Amino acid sequence: MIHKRILVTGGAGFIGSHLCERLLNEGNEVICLDNLFTSSKDNIAHLLSNKYFEFIRHDIIHPIYLEVDEVYNLACPASPIHYQYNSIKTIKTSVMGAINMLGLAKRVKGKILQASTSEVYGDPLIHPQDEEYWGNVNPIGPRSCYDEGKRCTESLFINYYFQNKVRIKIARIFNTYGPRMHPNDGRVVSNFIIQALQNKPITIYGDGNQTRSFCYVDDMIDGLIKLMDTNDHITGPINLGNPDEFKIIELAEMIIKLTNSKSKIVYQPLPEDDPIRRQPDITKAKTILNWEPKIHLKTGLIKTINYFENIIKNNVF
Ligand code: NAD
Ligand code: UDP
Numbered sequence: 001m002i003h004k005r006i007l008v009t010g011g012a013g014f015i016g017s018h019l020c021e022r023l024l025n026e027g028n029e030v031i032c033l034d035n036l037f038t039s040s041k042d043n044i045a046h047l048l049s050n051k052y053f054e055f056i057r058h059d060i061i062h063p064i065y066l067e068v069d070e071v072y073n074l075a076c077p078a079s080p081i082h083y084q085y086n087s088i089k090t091i092k093t094s095v096m097g098a099i100n101m102l103g104l105a106k107r108v109k110g111k112i113l114q115a116s117t118s119e120v121y122g123d124p125l126i127h128p129q130d131e132e133y134w135g136n137v138n139p140i141g142p143r144s145c146y147d148e149g150k151r152c153t154e155s156l157f158i159n160y161y162f163q164n165k166v167r168i169k170i171a172r173i174f175n176t177y178g179p180r181m182h183p184n185d186g187r188v189v190s191n192f193i194i195q196a197l198q199n200k201p202i203t204i205y206g207d208g209n210q211t212r213s214f215c216y217v218d219d220m221i222d223g224l225i226k227l228m229d230t231n232d233h234i235t236g237p238i239n240l241g242n243p244d245e246f247k248i249i250e251l252a253e254m255i256i257k258l259t260n261s262k263s264k265i266v267y268q269p270l271p272e273d274d275p276i277r278r279q280p281d282i283t284k285a286k287t288i289l290n291w292e293p294k295i296h297l298k299t300g301l302i303k304t305i306n307y308f309e310n311i312i313k314n315n316v317f
Helices: 014-025 041-047 080-085 087-108 144-164 188-197 217-228 248-258 283-289 297-313
Strands: 005-009 029-034 053-057 070-073 111-117 167-173 202-205 211-213 237-240 245-247 265-268
Touching: 005 014, 005 087, 014 029, 014 041, 014 217, 029 041, 041 053, 070 087, 070 217, 080 087, 080 144, 087 111, 087 144, 087 167, 111 144, 111 217, 144 167, 167 217, 188 202, 188 248, 188 297, 202 248, 211 248, 217 237, 217 283, 237 283, 245 248, 248 265, 248 297
Parallel strands: 005 029, 005 070, 029 053, 070 111, 111 167, 167 237, 202 265
Antiparallel strands: 211 245
């Protein structure tokens, strides 16, 4: 028996493909919508033969009419290299994409979840970051197309709730990693693993003392689904991430050790507006969703290293 028909925008991407897989395994019908800007069909190839899975190549800046019970709105380039490649398009994807998806959710009276981000806190002045913090974002810096796009999307979501009673959810996702990250998108976990596996220099930007808190993708999927399943009174943003905070230099050392790599660390300039500290306060997620990450960084890194070992061996990138 099919439970729900669910639309996942950005469903061929890193997080989206894991989400599609999980929703299918839980007995749902899944429509995956993606323009394949930062992903490929390889991420969903194993799902294409499932009769409850459908892929639509579409750009969410254009309207689309579908009949679904729920929408997970993940479509948006997520790594700094990808979202800065065509910054105006990134803003359009966030803002026009959200308007289209909110309009769809309103028409079908469905629930809609937005994949927001810890970047709404910018380079935060409070630590750890809780949902009450309004953030410290440079509105004209190189990260602004992404950060302000996502902030505007949150505003759209809450206003569709106030004005039209659309059943919204906002997840503020903190750095997430795992298999199917794009090998060339420049994010720190995939970069370091690929460099280490090839015994190439590990590129630390800045002095490596900046911090991030890394969440394994399976934990993130649990959190996203739990948030979607909350009742209609839960509308405000909820942080989803792993509160274990690491310096980037610690991450590099851990990856070198786990891969038995001969790589040496090299230091390169810190990109403009690169946040110095980031750690989620997940009290709200713990209380409201009864959720917290279970997978430690080392365990998640080993799974991710295995994935990249395979794609390097098979020359898939
Ligand atoms: P990703 O780049 O792997 O996935 C994004 C997907 O969206 C890709 O498949 C891409 O082709 C698609 N896409 C981009 N623009 C589109 C458009 N205009 N129309 C249709 N599809 C489009 O990135 P990800 O890490 O899987 O991120 C998924 C979502 O989660 C994004 O919205 C991102 O902002 C958010 N997020 C991710 C992280 C993280 O650490 N991975 C952190 C915070 C927020
Ligand atoms: N980083 C690094 N070397 C790399 C890639 C990234 O030192 O090869 C740093 C980057 O400057 C940032 C952190 O790692 O401080 C996380 O970067 P990522 O792009 O993964 O995510 P975000 O900055 O969006 O959190």
